[in-house]
Amino acid sequence: MTDSAGWKKLTPQEHQVIVNGGTEAPGTGRLLDHKDDGSYTCARCHSPLFRSTSKFNSGCGWPSFDDSIPGAVRELPDADGSRVEIRCQHCDGHLGHVFRGEQMTEKDTRHCVNSLSIAFETGNSELAFFAGGCFWGVEHLLQAIDGVSKVDSGYMGGEVQNPSYEAVCSGTTGHTETVRVTYDPQVVSYETLAKAFFEIHDPTQVNRQGPDVGTQYRSAVFFESPEQEATIRGLIGFLEREGLKVATQVEPAGIFWPAEAYHQDYFERNAPGYVCHERVKRF
Numbered sequence: 157m158t159d160s161a162g163w164k165k166l167t168p169q170e171h172q173v174i175v176n177g178g179t180e181a182p183g184t185g186r187l188l189d190h191k192d193d194g195s196y197t198c199a200r201c202h203s204p205l206f207r208s209t210s211k212f213n214s215g216c217g218w219p220s221f222d223d224s225i226p227g228a229v230r231e232l233p234d235a236d237g238s239r240v241e242i243r244c245q246h247c248d249g250h251l252g253h254v255f256r257g258e259q260m261t262e263k264d265t266r267h268c269v270n271s272l273s274i275a276f277e278t279g280n281s282e283l284a285f286f287a288g289g290c291f292w293g294v295e296h297l298l299q300a301i302d303g304v305s306k307v308d309s310g311y312m313g314g315e316v317q318n319p320s321y322e323a324v325c326s327g328t329t330g331h332t333e334t335v336r337v338t339y340d341p342q343v344v345s346y347e348t349l350a351k352a353f354f355e356i357h358d359p360t361q362v363n364r365q366g367p368d369v370g371t372q373y374r375s376a377v378f379f380e381s382p383e384q385e386a387t388i389r390g391l392i393g394f395l396e397r398e399g400l401k402v403a404t405q406v407e408p409a410g411i412f413w414p415a416e417a418y419h420q421d422y423f424e425r426n427a428p429g430y431v432c433h434e435r436v437k438r439f
Contacts, residue, residue, distance in 0.1 A: 163200045163201050163202075163247060163414060164199065164200055164201075164202070166199075166200060169272055170199060170200075170272050170273075173250060173270045173272040173273055174199065174200050174249040174250050174272070174273055175249070175250070176250075177235075177241075177250040178250075179252070179270060180218075180270045180271060180272050182216070182217025182218060183217045184271075185218060185219060185270065185271025185272070186271050187219050187271040187274060187276060188217070188218065188219055188271060189213075190211075190219070190276060191208075191211075192208065192276065192278065193208050193209075193278070193279075193280075194208050194276055194277050194278040194279055194280065195207060195208065195225075195276070195277050195279065195280055195281050196208070196211070196219075196221070196269075196274045196275070196276055196277075197274065197275050197276070197277055198244040198246065198247060198249055198251075198273070198274065198275070199249070199272065199273055199274050199275045200244070200247050200249045201244060201246050201247035201249065201412075201414060202275070202306075202308075202338075203228060203244060203245070203246040203247065203283065203336075203412070204225050204228060204277075204281050204282065204283060204338065205224060205225060205228045205229060205244065205251070205274060206221040206223070206224055206225060206228075206267065206269070206274070207221075207223070207225065207280060208280075210222050210223040210224070212260070212261055214260055214266055214268070216266070216268055218252065218268050218269060218270060218271070219268075219269045219270075219271055219274070220260075220266050220267065220268055220269070221266075221267040221269065222260070222261040222262075222263040222264075222265045222266060222267070223263055223265065223267075224242075224267060225282070225283075225380075226380055226381040227245060227283075227379075227380035227381060227408075227409050228244070228245055228246075228283070228380075229242050229243070229244070229245060229251065229254075229267070230242065230243045230244070230245045230248075231254060234253065239253045239255075240253060240254050240255075241253055241254075242254050242267055242269070244273075245409070245410075245411065246336070246411055246412040247411070247412075247413075247414075248317075248411060249273060250270075250273065251267070251269050251270065251273045251274070252267065252268045252269040252270050252273065253267075253268050254266065254267050254268070255268060279305075279340055280340065280341070280342070281305060281338050281339060281340055281341075282338075282339060282340075282341050282346070282380070283336060283337065283338060283339075283380055283409075284336075284337040284339065284346055284349050284350070284380070284384070285312060285334055285335070285336055285337070285377065285378035285379075285380070285409050285412065286298070286334065286335055286337065286349075286350075286353040286376075286377055286378075287312065287313070287332040287333060287334040287335075287374065287375060287376040287377070287378070288353060288356065288357030288359075288365060288375055288433070289333070289357050289364075289365025289366065289368055289373045289375070289432070289433070290333060290365065290368050290373065290432045290433075291309035291310070291333040291334065291335050291415065291419065292309065292419070292422040292423055292432060293356070293357075293423070293431055293432035293433030294307075294335045294353070294356060294357065294433060295307045295308070295309050295335045295420075295421070295422070295423075296422075296423040296424070296431065296433070297352070297356045297431075297433055297435065298335060298337055298349065298352060298353070298356070301339075301344060301348070301349065301352060302343060302344060303339050303340045303341075303342075303343030303344025304337055304338070304339045304344065304349070305338050305339065305340065306337075306338040307335050307336070307337050307338070308335065308336045308338075308412075308414055308415075308420065309333070309334075309335055309414070309415045309419045309420055309422070310333075310334055310335070310336060310412050310413050310414040310415045311324050311329075311331035311332070311333065311334060311372075311412075311413045311415060312331060312332065312334040312376075312378050312409070312410055312411070312412050312413070313330060313331050313332045313334065313376060313378065313405075313407065313410065314329040314330030314331030314332075315329070315330050316328075316329040316330070316331070318413055319331055319413055320416070321415060321416055321419065324372050325370070325372060327370050327371050327372060330371070331372060331413070332371065332372050332373065332374050332376050333372055333373060333415075334376070334378065334412065336412050336414075337349060346383070346384055346387055347387050347391070350377070350387055350388055350391055351391065351438075351439050352435070353377070354391060354395065354404075354438055354439075355435045355436055355437060355438050355439070356433045356434070356435050356436075357375060357433055358375075358436075359375050359392075359395065359400065359402045359403060359404045360400055360401050360402060360403055361375065361403060362374070362403045365432075366432065368432075374403075374405065375403055375404040375405065376404060376405040376406070376407060377404060377405070377406050377407075378407055378408065378409040378410065379406065379407070379408060379409060380409050385406065388404075388406050389406060391439075392404060392406070394439070395438060398438070400438075
């Protein structure tokens with residue numbers, strides 16, 4: 157089950173940890189001794205956080221990881237002033253704490269995570285964030301690419317916490333309609349996804365996409381890593397050399413707020429109907 161934001165409905169125990177910043181008792185977490193290959197995701201918003209290859213036995217009583225997926229975890233000083241808290245970058249859910257200098261692994265880092273804060277998915281996945289007008293059409297076309305396991309519609313690029321569709325449409329929150337693409341990099345590359353993005357919308361339009369007008373429909377890419385940024389800027393350079401005046405904004409990924417449930421898989425649930433995006437070959 158999901159809530160109005162499209163996130164998983166939390167149990168009271170999960171709410172205490174993820175929302176209230178609590179800590180489960182050491183040695184009790186269901187994922188403490190878990191050893192399968194795959195990815196550990198946020199228990200609330202499903203964003204990939206840690207690879208199974210970074211998990212190790214620290215003996216501390218909680219699942220431990222010596223690295224996180226780039227851009228997935230946010231660090232901030234803990235309220236007690238002596239530790240560094242880690243939170244999901246995309247929904248701001250509390251995960252646990254990060255410690256350095258313990259020399260437990262070569263990376264000298266221990267992300268100490270509550271099992272209640274995470275879930276597990278087989279296979280390794282990465283994230284991409286694209287904004288190209290109405291998220292219904294962008295989601296629909298990117299979802300059809302081999303190697304893409306899931307595309308979620310939502311909002312990014314603004315300052316308001318947990319914005320509603322109505323608030324975003326008012327143009328006052330700073331957000332743009334954005335899709336979060338979860339994909340297997342062993343099947344499809346980020347460059348392939350980015351090329352598809354530039355071909356399924358018009359990257360030269362400013363604060364609009366066809367009949368949809370407003371800052372919430374602006375073209376943008378929110379990168380998760382320096383490698384993603386370099387790929388996007390390289391593709392924009394190519395398009396500009398081809399004569400296009402690209403208006404696409406390139407920014408670091410911030411918090412992704414999933415849109416309301418009725419926006420997810422919109423075209424699949426309302427077929428047959430019109431499609432607001434069509435692919436135009438540009439590469």
